[in-house]
Amino acid sequence: QMPDAAGLMREAQRLNREGSLAQASDAARAAMLAGRKRGGLDFTELDAGALLIDLLYKQARYDEARSAAEEQIAHWEQQAADSGRSSRRDSRVTHRLGQAIEASMMAGERTEVARLQGKLFAVVSPDPGLWRMLPDEPRLRYDLADFSMPLMLGQWKLTKFEPAQKRDSNTIVLYTQELPGGRLSAEIALSYDEAQRKQSAAERQ
DSSP states (O other): OOOOHHHHHHHHHHHHHHTOHHHHHHHHHHHHHHHHHTOSSOHHHHHHHHHHHHHHHHTTOHHHHHHHHHHHHHHHHHHHHHTTOOOTTOHHHHHHHHHHHHHHHHTTOHHHHHHHHHHHHHHHOOOTTTEEEETTTTEEEEGGGTEEEESEETTEEEEEEEOOSSTTSOEEEEEEEEETTEEEEEEEEEOOOHHHHTSOHHHHO
């Protein structure tokens, strides 16, 4: 009898602990696919997919890690389309896109980073009257404040963009950079001050 998704996941975790990363990657992929067969939102599928990307990362198989993340995103988008739902602002999709951006940067594929950032912008679907992505520059522009941010700067790259749902909420932008000893993160929170809109430029000083 073939092991079920949970059994395959335990096997992947055991192999990971033992340092058998290639075999653990195969087991994690098998667990993810077995989880999909159960249909719906399957947490083993989600966890196994995350483990697969992590394992490929550990082996410096960055292009494969990006492909694995994109394959999972395509599967969820197809699931949503089949059930008549939208994958707009799906947190699973935006998280995997962030991982795919990280992997592409590690692989030195800056054109892939830009493409995936464009997809992230499309998935989070901000108000077009407030936000624009300018791929030629490349920058993320907040028109309301006449303010823009780079999508890439040196080894820093935008990996997360959560536009505010309401005017009194924060927009969150995350930049990351990989270093030999770990990852640096810089999170920026942007907010709109309704009171300042009524003030003159001198009063805002």
